[in-house]
Amino acid sequence: MATTFADQLRSLPDEALGALIQLRPDLVVPVPADISALAVRAQSRNSVARCLDGLDEFTLLVLDAARLSRAADTALTSVDAILALTEGVPGEDTRVAIDRLRVRFLLHGPPEALQIVGAVDEVTSPYPAGLGRPADYLDAQAAALCADRAKLRRTVLAAPPGARAVLDRLAAGPPIGALNRDSVAEPVKWLVEQHVLVPVSEAGRAPRPDGDLVELPREVGMLLRRDTGPLGVLRPVAPVPDGPSRDPQAADSAGAGQTMEAVRATEAILEALAVEPAALLRTGGLGVRDLKRLARAAGIDEAGAALLIETAYAAGLLGESEAAPARATTPAQDVFLPTGAYDLWRATGVAHRWAALARSWLTMTRQPGLVGRRDERDRPVNALAPDAERAGAPQARREALGTLADLEPGAAPTVDDLLGLLSWQSPRRARGREAAHRDAYSGAALLGVTGLGALTSYARLLLADGETDGGDPLGVHPEDAHADAVRALDRLLPAPVDHVLVQADLTVVVPGPPEPELAAELDVLAEPESAGGASVFRVTPASMRRALDVGYQAADLHELFRRRSRTPVPQTLTYLIDDAARRHGGLRSGSAGSYLRSDDEALLAEVAGDKRLTTLDLRRIAPTVLVSPRPVARLLGALREAGYAPVAEDAGGATVLTRPKARRAPTRSARAPETTGPVLIGPRLAGVVEQLRRGDIATRAARRAPVTVRAAHGHAVPGLTAVQQHTQAMAVLQQAVRDKARVWVGYVDSHGATLSRLVRPVSLSAGYLRAEDERGESLHTFALHRITAAVTEE
Template identity: 85%
Template sequence: MATTFADQLRSLPDEALGALIQLRPDLVVPVPADISALAVRAQSRNSVARCLDGLDEFALTILDAARLSRAADTALTSVDAILELAGTAPAEDVRVAIDRLRVRFLLHGPPEALQVVGAVDEVTSPYPAGLGRPADYLDARAAALCADRAKLRRTVLAAPPGARAVLDRLAAGPPVGALNRPALGPESMAEPIRWLVEQHVLVPISEAGRAPRPDGELVELPREVGMLLRRETGPLGVLRPLPPVPGAPSRDPRSADSAGAGQTMEAVRATEAILETLAAEPAPVLRTGGLGVRDLKRLAKVAGTDEAGTALLVETAYAAGLLGETDAGPNQELFLPTGAYDLWRATGIAHRWGALARAWLAMTRQPGLVGRRDERDRPINALAPDAERAGAPQARREALNALAELDTGAAPATDDLLALLSWQAPRRARGREAAHRDAYAGAALLGITGLGALTSYARLLLNDSGPDETDPLGVHPEDAHADAVRALDQLLPAPVDHMLVQADLTVIVPGPPEPDLATELDVLTEQESASVFRVTPASVRRALDIGYQATDLHELFRRRSRTPVPQTLTYLIDDAARRHGGLRSGSAGSYLRSDDEALLAEVLADKRVGTLDLRRIAPTVLVSPRPVTRLLGALREAGYAPVAEDAGGTTVLSRPKVRRAPSRSPRIAEASTPVLTGPRLAGVVEQLRRGDIATRAARRAPVTVRAAHGQAIPGLTAVQQHTQAMAVLQQAVRDKARVWVGYVDSHGATLSRLVRPVSLSAGYLRAEDERGESLHTFALHRITAAVTEE
């Protein structure tokens, strides 16, 4: 069988062989040595299972039909036999499905003698199309009953209602059930099952590896009975050649884009709020890894999202390299923003969203598992190892591609999309329902979908055209997300460089602020929502601390505000500036001095700063044993406005110290198999052809060379001595003749090659390989035989 299979692959034209490699790229990872090795790999369990995972429900059903229609003596089937089994489906659709199976070499051979690849039976259900094994294989009495079609119909029609319910259940598949188990019904169903066993309609069987019990613990419905019960739907059951069409409401594409763009702004804002909170108050890393539940709730409150949404944003920021761990002491680590966060924050909203969307699509994490319990009944925390899922990127791609294949603006329900995914790839979708639901929830939170429909910029995000055929080496890679970022940037409101100051000291920014304005707002105001900020005495003092003067603040608000600056803000700035620097501190541990002796007396008598242990050393100087930072903090908490100064009396300007975790590369999953097109694909096919020619040529090597390699040779054959081989090579150099050279390579493998010797010196043979148009060098001590070409 393997030789026949290899011969069929070998007879394919280059285009057909390239099509097989494109459909099954795992066959060339790594590239096999020749066509025979490719054939062995194409029939292996892993490769066949991977190929089946990509087939839709109808193609898998037609493959089951091929398995069912095989002749018992030859194990062959035909296109006509498959068409007969799939009689309820259009013949054209069935032929298309058969062609899909043949081009993947799951079926091979001529149409009248098709053969199913052996590994298919090993990696699929032993019950094709949900039908049991033939009756003559299970039991002789059941075979006799099934051979009499009229008696079989009478027996089925005479079955009591309970027994008929069991038959219908087993006929739908799988055809095996157990007595007194939920698969067949409650305990009251045991009597009808016994009736069916007594009538030989059901056959008692045993579980694999266990001896059969006297009462028959398991029962199986013979194939002939199952096909009789399916007389209305057909032997293969209900066939669906076309995918189910979700009943999706249609959204206006512009409305969907607008809603999605608004959600992208909210996702970027929430992510920034989370990272700023962690910068101000880092969260500890749990001993088991991950973020604690209390910290997640704290971040959810700051971001204004629920805990599930916060976990998704935290995981995405970590995957994008914006969040990381840093050492904070012995056996203690903290979650902190990385240095990449500062660069990310300096870009536009569209670019920030692009980084998050790219990381979310590629990260091998499933944030939807956060909050659930693992197999040991322990909660799964955000950023914990338990949320790692290697198949998460593929599940997201599958979910979004299913939505992208629908009409523009379609917004189907999640259950309808899951049904579509289940038809497109039943084997792959089985067990991934939760991952697909998480993918749709994450897409909505990140603005990839708007109003339930896929946005136009998200379609560009998913439109990966693959490698550039004009650049087979990938020297000039293109940013696959650049078009999506540009499209989103056009939908977002233009960045603004102004603000609207209200009389209640609130500041409204009518759009995303420019980077310079955003930096100024961070210093001058406290953020209350996405576009509302508030000026407070503390924010004004913070601005004065980093070097702003009162005149600078007045000018800034006058220049940035499109509304008149309210008088309350002017008074607030002037009052804060007048009080700012009225007290000055230094280290004595620390000291406090002021030209206002009454103010120092007030501080000295203030019980709120009694822990500072202040004492007067001069009419205008107080000292404390506490550090300057503690002195400044306590005085500010008490309502004073001191500033620090150096030893020369110059004011020390300071910004809050920013802590960052070490920068690291984003976590992006690499593709498991390459995408081969154009020159790359042609190169792989050419390599396979060359290897096949070399292998067949090696099989034609002379008997002496093959004997030197230890191959079994019929008859008596003397192994050539090394001196004889050297003499043959020396004569070949003089005559410029071609010789067969047997040698041992650096890996210990015995090989043979037909070459034309050029020189023999310094312990090496240099020879031309005319077939490969290359020059080879052989170490003489590795040469085992040499025979002149006949």
């Protein structure tokens, strides 16, 4: 009969041992040397606490029942004793919870003598189910009162209303209350005098006469819980959230629309940073003014802008870069700019762009909901600041979305109902994470992970693809891990369009998401006015000059609008293009500092006399040439602000066409997804179990090996034992081959570890010993120079 924890683990079949490893994967990270090491790890504080974190409310209360029902002398309990404390619920539910604890080895032993792993008491509350310690442990007079059940009931019934309110509060748990001797309340004083409450010095310490706390004895608490049961209200099944049910297709459509909005707003924020980079604060992060500016540029609130900025940074689309100082004496300052990866991201489809953002949001260790709040030093938390870092944020998002994923498709419960369900599913883990879970739900709504409050179908695929593929024993994904989610979202989004609708008022309507090539053309040709399912742009004289500056000719612009527009090109647009092209290039500039020349002498005279250009210090050096000491760029900028349309030329007089260079921060990779370790299923799980079995056999074999073999390995042995010579070992092996006898062989493996094995030699030749291992039914080969000893089995 198994007598130790390790023996019970050792006696498990491979399927049960594998189930334990699956339920508690931290036990094999790294893989222990043998079952004894596994047993030690399974009883450690960290492993037990991690296991308890994944248990639901009812299972934890059943574990509390096991703690409450332990016998004082043996510290053992039984299934019947636990059932007696949970009589208010079906016995089958309680037995299922007990089995759940036993398969995790938090409870072990036979049903009539269950033992609780010692670390459970160390990592849980000292008051199981919110009940105090027994009266005989706290105070002799309280114990005498509790021993007389009738007197105890009369005392409780005679309690004044204020005292009864105190009792009801302490009976609900925890059973500890504050006691101040200088200003003790009359109800508490009455209860202490009647020995219903016991003064204690500190929770978990022995009582003292001048204690500063009071504790409600366990027997009194159980009496007060006569209506709800000793453990309080028991909920063996999860609460069902009460909320509306949406049509899954409607939820998908609403979520798809929100994904387009999230992608558009992210792009608008990054474009605004490309035009005007935001300075990196000395304490880290983005300033409040810059956040407000970016929120206005994207047309969303500041909380949404903070979320998208944090997500873009986690996806590697946003980074820091050193800005050139305005003056030589000014130190350089870091600024936030889009990275090179942003250009690649922008060239992909909307579904791929959304998947990159959603994947980074799920795995980033940032909590955007903290932005704008105050830290412990009463300072505001800025976007991208170190104060918003939270290591548990990815797990909180997975938990929150996993709760929605477990519901029926289309279920849209309120956030409070979801938080209540999370609190039942894992109360230890949910405690203190309410803010993180609320941020997860609000972020999911903003990014389009949820639609109309329900989890979308493509988001379910995204969450499912985040798990390791169970069909591959190596856990390798040959394709894009989120291709299914991208394809599902693509089917919901409107198809990208390659055409526009040009209106008579020079507005350009794009009836859908534009193709990347069309979007790049519109960035040059028109100014954006509104975004959404149908984007609206406007053609202006400034946008036409910009198009001509980057290399378009008038004929190119006429052809482009004729090819892209599904409506006739209005005559006003044709005139605008021709007028801009006619004026474009009428002035040419060079460096002298810089010069300005034109064949139109009247135009040069107009420029020279323009008072808006006096800062350029223009000076006529020929009827058709003006010069300025200012740089060419400043000369061109001032002329364009004044309404002229100059172009630059090189030393040979050829036109220099320039496109504004987009500034980018150094490309940075997105944060690697947070992993919880390999998923142990299939061949991988079987390999771990086999490794544990082999290590256990090797360890026990080493302990049972003869003294000579252990001495050859340098192990401490009783008495004086001579180490066997190599020739003697070879003689023993040769005789064993002839007699077909079993021998103990000590050897050093390829890793330098000393091992021993009981084998039956088959042959001894060519520098190798070949022998059968009857336990493993396998044939082993030993290099003779690695054999340290050989002893015939006694």
